[in-house]
Amino acid sequence: MQKYMAILSDMEERIRTGQYGPGRKLPSIREAASLYDCSRSTIIRAYAELERQHTIYAMPQSGYYVVDKRGEQWDVRECERLDFTSASPDLNIFPYLDFQHCLNKAIDTYQYHLFTYGDSQGLESFRNTLASHLASDQVFAKPDQIVVTSGVTQALMILTQMPFPNHKSVILVEQPGYDIYLRYLEMEGAPVESILRTSKGIDLDRLEKLFKHGNIKFFFTMPRYQNPLGVSYNLAERKAIVALAAKYDVYIVEDDYMGDLGSERRLHPLHSYDDAEHVIYLKSFSKIIFPGLRIGAAVVPRLLLPTFRMYKKYADSESSLLSQAALEIYIKNGMFERHKHKIVKMYASRMKAMNDALLQHNASGIVEPTLVQSGVYIALQLENSVNMDQLIRRLAGREIVVVHSKGFYLTNYASPYKFLRLSITRVHKDVISASVYTLLEEIKKANQNAGRKRL
Incomplete structure (x- = not known):
């Protein structure tokens, strides 16, 4: 900086x-x-x-x-409802004036281009800016390999529907995994296989068997700060996954939508280890700026690029030129990096408060938390006998809203463990300790109720 x-x-x-x-x-x-x-x-x-x-x-x-x-200012005494569900950026640090300036500048700079049809691949100057921006995170790509999409969701829809050169059809997903994409796959009736992911990672032997015998078109994964567990693959796992993909001609769709929010160094994306061009890297700006921007970017291997561009053109001729132009200025002026520095520092302090609270109030091991030092998600594993719906209702009665594990699995998948997913983006640091105490108090009651029912 x-x-x-x-x-x-x-x-x-x-x-x-x-x-x-x-x-x-x-x-x-x-x-x-x-x-x-x-x-x-x-x-x-x-x-x-x-x-x-x-x-x-x-x-x-x-x-x-x-x-x-x-x-x-945000008066924590007025925060009656504690929202651990949302991963949207904290509205109290949203860069309103900065982005307003960039929007006005974009209209002045691109006034004629904004009112015409543009390139479905994205504004050329913006893709040039993105190439430099991504390189700072060890994702090296030429501007012509970058396709601007209307958020990461659109890129996932295109990749799901389009044929791949490996002529395979099954999509491999993590369980638990990204709930919105899981629901989309089920709605489309896409052929899906799954692999268990825990706080300890995934079974690489099973992954190799699936890659070798499972007719896997691509493996959809969130290597860094995964939703919902908040965990990241270690270096050995990242390198092994990329090597297996190249060996068995399986593509990897890497959703790095939380990559900007981590403070750990040398935790590079899978794309940085990909010499065989088998990693499709997806980038989002919704979690660090605001979801309504609806700008994502896909770094597409050259063998897939013509097909991806064709599907993108017919699905959505172009993403918002005004949003692209404003984001380009926001990045080039250094505003993005400054805002990123601010929000990462704030979220890191909240995650530390969360870990400190769990260390203090969870001494008896009421829950098993994922070991997360960065990002925005942390998961609390519960006893399988707990009535999750009843627990959620009791917490809501105490003005604490959380997300339980059910939605992060495929409908017919027999989940081996239950958990609560907590997000720290909308909860002030000063109330985290008290809210964790209340949360664990209710979980302890839920455990006792489950024990009485077994008797």
């Missing part, structure tokens, strides 16, 4: 956490330059950006002050 961006992120964090409280005067330009060991022009640029965001204001002959937005 550039020096200016790091300084700006630090100033925003100090303001957000109250170190520079509402109405407080900020350090002078000279003092701030000394504090950050940078030039005065860098500080002037940072203060100008904060002023443009309406975060601070300048008083002539006096200095810069923090805008008093206490009426707009």
Whole structure:
């Protein structure tokens, strides 16, 4: 991250956490330059950006002050309902003004292009920007390999329907796995096979047997921060999966929709190990900016590209040009990286609070949590005898809403364990410990009820 961006992120964090409280005067330009060991022009640029965001204001002959937005802040005392279900971005840190600026700039820059039909593969300048952006995450692709889609869901629909050069037909999915895609596969009547995934990973021997004998067209997987478990494949697993795909001519559809929200280094996507061009990499921006943007990107192997483009053209001639243009500007101006730094830091602090709360309140082992240090999901494994529907209702009665495991399995799949999926994106850090205590209290009661019924 550039020096200016790091300084700006630090100033925003100090303001957000109250170190520079509402109405407080900020350090002078000279003092701030000394504090950050940078030039005065860098500080002037940072203060100008904060002023443009309406975060601070300048008083002539006096200095810069923090805008008093206490009426707009999230008062945790008013959060009566604790929502552990949503993975949408925290609305309290949504970059409204930044993105509004990018939308206005996009209209000015692309005013004629926005009102014509564009390339179904995506705005060329945006794909060039995406190529550089993806390279920073070890996904190296030429712009002509990138196809812009209306979210990752559209890419999954295309890949499900189109023929593959390996002439196979079965789609392999993780169990538990991404609920929306599982429901889509069932609705389409697509031939599906499944493999169990746990906090410990997957059985690579079974995966090899399925790849070798299962007529597998592609394996759909979320290697990093999987929904719903929140876990990631380790390095050995990632390399082994890619090697098996190349060996048995099976494609991998890698959904990396949570990749931006992790703070762990060297946890690279499967695509970075793919020398045989058997990995289709899917990128989403919905979890870090906002779902309504409806912009996704698919990095497609060249052998699949003509067919994918044809299906994309007839399914949806083009994704929103305005959204593409605004996101291009948002990325090129460094705004995306700065927002990412902010949101990852916030979510990491919430995940730490979650882990600390479980360590404190789960000493007796009421639940078995997945070991997750980053991302937004964590799963709590329960006793199989627990009445899940009754538990969900009791928690809702105490203003805690959660998602249970049923929807993350194929309908006819005999799930070997039950769990609750928790998301930390909409729950303030300061209420996590108390909510986990209440959550475990209700689970303990559910365990006792299940025990009495067995007797």
